[in-house]
Amino acid sequence: MFGNLDTGDEAHKYITIEKAAKDYPISKLCTLFKVSRSGYYAFLKRRGADRDRDAKALVKKVYEQYNGVYGYRQIQLFLQHDHGVWMNHKKVLRLMQVLGIRSQIRRKHRCNYASSTKGRVAKNLLKQDFKADKPNQKWVTDITQYRVGDCWLYLSAIKDLFNNEIIAYQMSHRNDNELVLQTFRQAWKQQKDVTGLIVHSDQGFQYTSHAYHDMLPKVGxxxxxxxxxxxxxxxxxESFFSHLKTEGLYPYDIRNMDGAQRRIEEYIRFYNQCRPQRKLNKLPPKEYRKQLIA
Structure with a gap:
């Protein structure tokens, strides 16, 4: 069955042993071929490492391409979306551990916003149901802030829960009612029919203002x-703002307001067009929307 056992180098013998290992004990095969078991297992280990060489190179390439901010689950999505390679998430994790690379851990968010004690307060219609069956069914909105030196930059954004796309945003040095109203004016220009839409926010003073409560019902x-x-x-x-800061702001040395605004604009464009999400069939928001509506 095995032919001349004395012919061939050790690598050839190890390959033969591996093929026959399903039917015979490893120890007997090693004795038969006059090789050590430790040598055989070392051969398997070396060959396994070589087998993963291309996979490790690709994982490292994706990790570095996105500035080392992503963990194994998001890298798995980028491997499929950017390179057409589907790799088991456990394998991605193992290769990252072998390479000694890891994601940047997101900072825990503290719920420290101040609710308004004046103005109008609406009921909670959303009730933490963050799924939508079609565009313009449910929007969520909020304001976040980012410090540059001694100044603050405020970002107001609106997300459509159908595909998690940021459909409108505005930035300002002032956190006031006008920042929110401008954001919604931008949204109305892009979305023609929003009748029946639910717009969810916290109880910040901008969202309890009379101007806000007058504006939204006018469009249904x-x-x-x-x-x-x-x-x-x-x-x-809150989750989007956390991703924005961890992936788009904190990794960079931002020294002025123009730089911060540019980074935010670039990240929102990247988030909408290029960042795949597991809940969206492993597609970026805009791609998911086009696929579902087409």
Missing amino acids: ARISMSRRGNCYDNASM
Whole structure:
């Protein structure tokens, strides 16, 4: 069956042993071929490492391409979306551990916003149901801030829960009602029919203002608000801001407002067009929307 056992080098013998290992004990095969078991297992280990060489190179390439901010699950999505390579998430994790690379850990968000004690407060219509069956069914909105030196930059954004796309955003040095109103004016220009839309926010003073409550019903939108002091009611929007800062701001040395605004604009464009999401059939938001509507 094995032919002349004395012919061939050790590598050839190891390959033959591997093929026959399903039917015979390893120890007897090694004795038969006059090789050590430790040598055989070392051969398997070396060959396994060589087998992963291309996979490790690709994982490292994707990791470095995105500035080392992503963990194994998101890298798995980039491997499929950018390179057409589907790799088991456990394998991606193992290769990252072998390479000694890891993601940047997102900072824990503290629920420290101040609710308004004046103005109008609406009921919580969303009730933490962050799924939507079609565009313009459910939007979430909020404001976040980013410090540059001694100044603050404020970002107001709106996310469509159908595909998690940021459909409108505005930035300002002032955190006021006009920042929010400008964001919605931008959204109305892009979305023609929003009748029946639920727009969910926290109870910040901008969202309890009379101007805000006058603007939304005029286009047929319904206002929904988180319970007072409960940031989990708007967790989807909080999650986006966390990703924005961890992936698009904190890794960079940003020294002025222009630089911060540019990074935010670049990240939102990347998030909408290039960043695949597991909940969106492993597609970026805009690609998912085009595929579902086509």
